[in-house]
Every structure is written in C-alpha cells, then in structure tokens.
Amino acid sequence: MMSNSKEIYESITTKTIVAEINLSCNDEQIDSISLTSEDLQNTIRIEAESSNSTNESYCSNIIEESEYKPDVPTEFVPVVNSVFKSLNLAVKMYNDYAEMSDYKVKKFFELHNHPLESIEERPYTKKARKMSYFEKEFVVHASKAKMGPTMAHKIRAVLKGGYEYVRVKVTDYKNLRRGVNIILCYKDAQIMINKMNDRRDHYPNYSFEFLRDGDMLAVMFWADEREKAFYAEFREVISFDVTFRTNKYKMVFVLFTTVDHHKKSVTVGAGLLSRETTESYEWLINAFLSAHKGKAPKVILTDQDPTIKQAVESVLPNSRHRLCMWHIMRKLQANVTDDLLKNKDFKKRFNKLVWNMHIKPDEFEKKWELIINEFNLEDKRWFNDMFELHDKWIHAYFSDTRMSALMKTTSRSESMNSFFNTYSQFGNLLLHFMMNYDTSIQKQRNTQKELDHLTKKAIYKFISPRPIEKTCCKSLYKYIVL
Template sequence: ASDESMFEYLNVVSKMFDSEAEGYEFYNKYALEKGFSVRKSYVEWDGSNKYIILRKIVCSRQGFSEEKHMKRKMEDRKRRPRSLTRVGCNAKLVIMRQEETGRWFVKDFIDEHSHPLAPRDLSCLLRSHRRISDEQKADIADMEKCGIRKYRIMDILCFQYGGFDKVGCIKRDIYNFCHANKQETISAGDANTVIMHMMVRRERDVDFFFKYLVDEHGHLKGLFWADSQSRLDYEAFGDVIVFDSTYRTNKYNLPFVPFVGLNHHRSTVIFGCGIISHETSQAYEWMLRTFSDCMAQKHPISVITDGDLAMQRAIRVVWPDSNHRLCIWHIQQNIVRHLHDDDVKEEFRSFIYDTSSIEEHEIEWIYFLQRNKVTSEESWLHQMYQMRKLWCAPYLEGRCFLGLSSNQRSESLNFVLHTHLEGKMSLFEMLEHYERCLASRRINEALHDVEALQSVPFTEENASPLEKHAATVFTPSVFKMVLWSIDAVSKCQIREILDGSEDSTYVVSKQERMDKKFGVRIEEQGGLLHRVSCSCRKLECAGTPCSHIFYILGILKQTILPSCCVPTRRTMNAKCAYAPTRKNQMSDYSVSLQRYRELRNCSHAASFKACHSDEDYHRLIMLLQAQHHGKQSSFEQADSKESTNAQHNNTLGLAR
C-alpha cells in the first residue's frame, strides 16, 4: 500500500465518535468521496438489550442474493427480477461503544472493494448518499399542492441547486416521498383527515363554517364548508347562485358541488363547497339547508342548476321563493345528444330564446310535439316540455339572473379544478384543489380591484355625459355591459308620453320592432329625479340600466345616472362594509412552517445581495453554516399541539 493509503487507513481507525449515528455519517461521507454506497448491517446489544454496543456498516454491494431467488424459474415470477447488486464486497467499518465513556471507536476497517467504484460526479446518485432534507420536503410539498408534476419538481430543484449532483436526491425519491406523505396524511382515514383539518381551521378562524353528516356505520354521507371570506362574499353577491353536481372529482365517485356566483367584476366568486354520497332529494335538501345555516338563512333570489330532478325537488322544498332556471349550457349539450335532425334542433333552440307571450309559446309547443310525433312520456323532448317553465324565455322574463343563462361560471370553475386532476384523487387532495382554485379566484378579484381603483375606462371625447359618468361609477367589467345599452340608444324612439301627478311614463320602441313597446317611468320629488324604472326590467334582472332608460335620461338632459340606476353590487362599493381576506389560509396550520417561509424569503433576498461581493458572500455563508450545523433544526421540535394533527407534520415531512 502507498504511504497515502496507509495514512488514510490510520486516520480512519483512530477516529472516535460521540454516537453510533455520527459513526455512520462519517463512513457515509467517506464512501461518497470514494465512490460507493453503504448500509447498516450486523448489530450487537448489551446484556439488558437497552443499548447497542457494536455496529457493522458495510458496502452496499456486500453479500450475495439469496439462493432461493436465484433458482426460481422465470415463469414462476410475477415480475422481472431486479438487476444483481450484491457481489460479495468485503469493505466495512465496525464501530464499538466504550462502556466507561459511552464513546465509539473503530474496531475494524477494511477498505478493499471487489467492484469498480463510481466517479465523484456519479457517487452522489448512490442510495446512501441520496436524502431529501426537511427544507426540501417542505418545498416539494408546497410545489405538489400547487399542481406541479413530480418530474417538473425535480427540474426546478436541479435548476435551484445548480445541477443534479447538488440536489441530494433523484426523481424516484421525490415520487416515493410524495406517495409516502400522502399515505401518512390520510392514515387516520381520508374523511377523518378532512374533518380534522377543518376542525383545526375553525379553531384558527371562528367564522370558518363546516358541517358533515355520517350514516349509522360512520361513513361520510355529506360535507359542506365555507371560509369566512366566502360567507362575506355571499352577503355581497349572493343574489344569484350557480351550482352543478355533474362532476365527480375523487376516487369515491362522490358528487362535488361548488356553489358559485358573480362578483362586481363579473368574474366567478365562490360561496362554498359540498360533497354528497348520493344524488337524492334528501341529500340535496340537507346540503341546501346547511348552506342556508351557513349564510344566516339568506336565500338566493335566483338559482341556476343542471337538469337533476332530485336537485329541482330540493330547491322547491328548501328555497320555495327563489327563482330557478336550468342551465342553458347543459340543455345545449343534451340537444346534441338526443336530437339528430338539424331542423328539429333549431326549432327546439327557438324555445330557449324566443320572448313571445306564454300563450303563443304553449301553442307552438303543441304543434312542435305533434309534428315530431312525441307521445312517449319517457322521451327527452316530453321531459323537457314538462320542465319548460324552468328554461323557456317567456316563463323567466323579468326575473333576476344578472344576465346569466348557463352554468358557464360553474363550468369555468370546474375547468380549473380539472387541471392536473386525477381519477384516484383522495378527498383531502380534492380539498387542496378547491382551495387552490379559491386562491386563484381571489387573486383575480384583487387584480380587477386594482385596475378599477387606478383607472377609468376609455370614453370618446364626444361621448355623452351619462356615458362618462357610467365609466366612473361602474366597475370596468360592468361598464362594458353598460356600453351595449348606450350603443343601442340610437335605435330608440319615443312613441308617446303619459303624464301623471308625480310621475311621467315615456313609451319607447326600437326602430326594428316598433310593435313592441316599453314604458320608462320617471318619478320626481321636489323637482328632482327620484326613481327611474323600465317595463323591460333589465335593471332589476341584469343589474344594469337598459337602452330605454339611457335614451329617456338623455332627452331629459341628465348628466349623471340617478343612484337607483347604479346597483351597489355593480360598483367598487359592493364590499365596502367589510375588509376582504384575500390570502388563502389553508396551509397556515404550522407555526414552524410559517417561520420557515419568512426566513426562506428573507434569506433569498440576502443571498442575492451578498453574492455580488466576496466579503458579503463569505460573511453570510459563515453565518448560515454556523446556524445549520450549530443546533437541531427547529422543524424537528414540533410542539405538542401540532403533533396531534398528522397533517401538520406529515404533509411537509417536517419534524422527522
């Protein structure tokens, strides 16, 4: 042996360790430099079996595969056998505990290998040198919650650490960690984990609402939840609700029912979410009653749903005074599915949008059914005829639906939920998906708020004073709708004026349909405009003034819209009664995790600044290394309250 090898041998055998773990770490670091992997092998205990007194650590290629595995025939195997890694390597480190001092010394050391050693740039990929650190586990868990695929997580880590050799793990380790983490998260039972998580959230947020229902066997039958911001959003925007149970986004095939609406920017706002085990009237009644309990018994003015009969019955029972209409989007889908003649399709679609009188509609229906020989009560056309009051235009005219005729709001929500959605998703994973979607909706609202506060929609120089005023009072998204009415003013024409003692009614028609008349009623008090209404009821139904109102106000030389024409829910004052909570708080269940995030963000900023100077770089790296090696990670010291919740520690891999 060379002098260098002998010096190295003497250096190893003279080592002393404070613990068995320290001895293992030393040999593992030695193996990393040399190019082999290690594993723990033989162990001896003291006479009372309380303490380990001897530990043998061997090269991972020590020994041979068991003979029974080698002799099995290929046809008897369920899977192809693994590659052979054991070649009888004799390299080892044996350490023993001194009884007097409790320290460990090297009893035996062999450094001869019967196989090629890996080069330094590859040895980091050997098994004993791969480890996901606590901070990496926290970051991986966060990235997975954000819907980032595992192979992408590996790409991000390689980029952040400056190469695969500095990450400390490989893609397979990330997959294994995520799988094990998921198993530990729901080890108490998937439904129990979700309920336990919600209990913790209610402790943190007294206004967080959730309620669940179990059967006699303890199985989950129903679940509903809404955080404090969703409840405030319902107070402001809960006049029209859209919900749809046609999505089963979990491995139990349970209907997932998000309750959504429209905010002051005409974008989706989420009021709550429910899960039921069976699509029965009783199940939907329970969910609607629970929703009403959550929302202080404030019933919606109108509801838009899919065509589920059980849901229709539940709405009639629980919300008898609410307007109910079927989703046009679902009807359009069913038209394609059930009708195959293009002429029949077009004639059927006319019933959706034609605003002629109810009497005329009824006559047209009879002719339509007769022409198409619809006699069976089981046919789809007959069933739609039975439900015509829930979707035909004449029956729904004058009712408030805010311009919504379909579940497209629910569709867009579920589109987001279906991004990275897997059929085997657990309830807890589905909850994380929902929360992620909720956070994105709130960020979207915040961006719209900033735009509305910092800018005013563009209007032409020669625009009317009413148009310019509308641009300042309505949110930009709503103003785009208002422009449609303003542009249609040029087509309006006065037919007659009916004067009363305190009010006047202006009869208006559109030039293309002079036979159709609308009455714009103007009420004054003390010579000032007090109230404006129109018989078309667009203001009440869609929440924006119609072209008839703009036309008459223009004739009356009004320069600003009266307050009755500017519904608060269409302005930036819609939520002025309470400060919004825009931040998603689902992941804020661990104090140590919150501290970690703050420190990570701060250290990122400090590191970027320090990297531009040799002096700052060396000072900061010494400080960080001293902190890292100086004492046990605070993540390993989980407080007792957090440790009672499996989710607190297991999801992040902290406190391991």
C-alpha cells in the first residue's frame, strides 16, 4: 500500500495526468466521443482517495496544492464536452497536451475507465438532463393551468415532436416542483403578502388587506381596479359564497360575485379565511366595503350559514339579506313524508308558488296558507320556519330591486367556485393558488371582451322605421359596454 501511495505522490508532484482512455482500443471509427477535463481531475481525486487508508492527511495536503496552468497553444487545451471523430484522435490530443505541458502519462488504470458515449447516447446522460431556464419556466407556467409535472412532460414531448427530443425526464419535472415547494413552504404566507403588497403599491387602484393571528395569516382580501369598476356598475345584488380544497392550508376561499351586462357572473372581490367565524366574516365584509369606498350592495345573497348571517346583519344593516332559494328547497324532501313527496299535485303547486317570478306578496301568502291547510302541514316546523323567513327568500319581496331576478340562488357563486377550481387544486401553496386565481380571472375577462366585441358587431332588428328607435339602440349599447 505504501508503494502505491508513493507512486501517486510521484505522479502528482511531477504533474502526471492519469487519462481515462482505453489505450487497447483499435482504430475503428465511431461517430463521436465526448471527453472532458473533469474526467482527468476525477481520476486524480479517486487515486488520492484510494490511498487515504494509509496516509490520508499526506495525500489531502497534496490535493490542496495551488493550481498549475500549462502554457500551451489554445487548440491543445482540453475543453469540457470536447467531441472527437475517433478514440485514437482523443488519445493523441491528450498525449500531445501532456507532452507540451511537461506532464508524463506514466500509468493507466483500466478499472477506473468507463464506456465512452456515442452521439445517439448523449441525450440520455446526466449532463443532458440538466434543466434549462426555459424548461423550468415551462413547468411553472403549466402549473398555472392545473397541470402537474406528468401532464406537463407529456405536453412538452408532443410539442417537441417526441419523447426522444425531451432530454429531461418526468422525474426531473417532479423533483423541480417538489424542490420549489420545499423552498417556498416555510415562508409561503410572507411571500404571498409581499407579492400582494407589491401589487397594491404599483397597480392602479388595487386593494389588499390582511389580518394576522400571532404569526399566522388569519384572513386576507383583495380586489383590483377592474373588479371595482364592475361593482360600481352592478352592485345592486351581490352573491357571497365559500369554497374549500383550494390550498394545502385548508383556508376557505370566498368569492363576491355579481352579474354583468351580458348576464354573466363576474368577480368583484375575493378573500381567504383560516377559520369560519363570525369575526372573520365581519372583517372580510368590512374590507370589501373599504375597497369599494363604503358603498354597500342593496341585496346580498348567501346560504343559511349562521356565522355569515350574523356577520351580514352586523356589518350591512342597511342591505337586504336574501337567502339562497335552491338551498332551502333542497331541504324539502327531508321535511315531508314519502307519500307527499311522491304527490305530483303537491310538488307542482308548491314549486310553482315558490319559483313564481311575477307573484305579489299578498297573493303568495294566501296561496301558501292554502297549500299548508290542504296538505295538513300546519304542524310541520320546517314550513313554519320558512314562512317566517319568507321575506328573505321569496322573489315577490325582492322584485323592486334591479337584477334580483337574475340572482335568486348562490348557484352563480357556486358556478364561479367550480370555474376557479378547474385551475386550482388541494395541496397548492398560497403562491400557486394566486397564480391559478390570476389565470382564471384572465379567462373570465377575455370572455367578457369577446362578448363586448360580438355585441358591437351585432346587427339590430328595428320594429319601426322611426329614428328614435335607432337613437335609443345606440344609447343602450353605450350602457351595455361600460
């Protein structure tokens, strides 16, 4: 062992290069061979480490000697990823380099050699799998559309023309996403707050507020300039609904929704809550009002959640609180007998009464009482409770409010939640959630621009030849495209 160590010492101190080239190869030509100076350096390191069992400190001191750069012509200096036409040319080049720089190739260790790679094999090497900036950017952009690493890799392969042209493996895509999550997860909330504060500072008329609970993010609200413009025009009726499973922290996603001039649902604000408490909802609604200059909606539509009910009554005393008709009617089957539920006459009359868009309040009350008496429902608590709340969910009591007929249920908010869920998923970091939210909003507004364009290009059919009809049509269009 001592003799081996002495040989290594002599070879290094005399600037010996231990070349990992199989000198016994024949002169057969191959497409290309890649040799790097790193291979030579690794060989020296391996040889030094192999002798550490006898003289570790002695050899480690040798490795730490100052770097020596031979003074040789540039064309003879080994370059990383050099390509040679044949193995013999590679051997000749390194021998010439050793001779010109006063090195001596004294010994070759075939055990440490490795097979050389042809040009067809190079895409499968570890170095070829190194992800470029654009590759990483593609994975990040794919996640905005709720595409995981596996799907992103499939799409990349299709775009490139086949898997053989995608050198990076799907495992590398997964490792990148996992690595990003590991880096971000410990400061996810703070990064999110910094991002939103930056938007508030640089975007025109952007609102963002948040509340801490110790060192935890308790609740946050945001609304941009476009959402505020929608609210200013269509604030008569606002739907308020929550959804779950949008992020890894189980924070509740809250959407404020209204109906625009195309009868499409649009977002006028959004928030996240860590806990569904009355205090959290009160803070969120106050933040909503603050963003919209204190202008409360005429009607706010929610489900029968008691915490939301208390918050709405506390913060919006002058707004009429309407309950979702669909949620109420869904409970009908649980509060009647099976025989009555199968009674077609009862179901037809009851549904016609409740969903009637043109009935007056006094007429509704008379017909309700008639149905209750006819089907012996006087002692049913649910029917009595719903009648006490009739002015909070029957349309007859909201017919004086513009757009109330378009928003009788929270289905628009629930539809919007479903729309956002197509871009978001459970397990998202807050930063990823916001990226998905931005993508959803972009699609929503692009749809609106398309509808504006179709409206502008539409050909109107006039009933009469009078000029006033054409003038009114133009005025109406100006209002529609606000």
